[in-house]
Amino acid sequence: MKHSKFYTGAYGRSGEAVVCLSKDRVGKLPRGWALVCMAILAVLASGVEAYAASVSGTNSVAVKIPDDGGFVASTITISGAPEGAVVKGVDVSFKAVHSSCDNLNIDLNADAKSELGNYSLWDLDGGSADNPSKSVEGVEVFDGLPVNRTWFLYARDEVPGDEGFLDEWSITVHFDTNTGPPSIDSVSPDPVPGADRPQAFTINGNNFACPPNVTLHDLARDFTFPNRSVSACSSTSLTINPNFKTGAATWTVEVKNPDGKSSGKHSFKVVAPSKK
Ligand SMILES: [Ca+2]
């Protein structure tokens, strides 16, 4: 995939892309490579691919795994990803203390009931060895889910005779933020009842990066109101609290994400308040 290749270049893991990270070196490359590298640099400089990132957590609290018992869980709550971030690969590792590896069944889940997918880390593997541990990179089962959530490592001992405990586990969630431009589908209310006081005004759409920059424009008087304060924000809904005053007019609203991408202008009406 094109995108992941650019990410690889940005993080310097790929031999051919690493050379592109220094502009100074482009001139020393064969002409064909120089052109490719200049193209990659242009994309990186434009910020188009600036959002690849990851968040991690560790839980080192030991959890007893009862002999021949039910599943027990250890959780890690991830909250550091930006709103709208979706999973693009998970790395997970665990260490357990147990005299028989092959007693254990261990699964990673993105929710308490494993309704959002199951990744089996251990299935009675390892024979009679003790103290199982494992690290896995690039688990794809959970791709597309929101990143910020409580992650569950479930463990069960399925063979009578001896028992142990989950010693610690860690998770790294790689993510993408939505890099598409914001778009406006509708505003509410529309029309706006004119009033000489602030009123809640909701903008519905997609790909809002919270908080974006919101600009209002009163076409009748040609006044522009940039940097409106956003009182509520999700990727699909924004609330601002402007004072539209009382004159009938056509207005526009524009949403711009921090990466500079714009929704374009969405027009709506303000109507004069009723005289009664
Ligand atoms: Ca399993």
Ligand SMILES: [Ca+2]
């Ligand atoms: Ca056992």
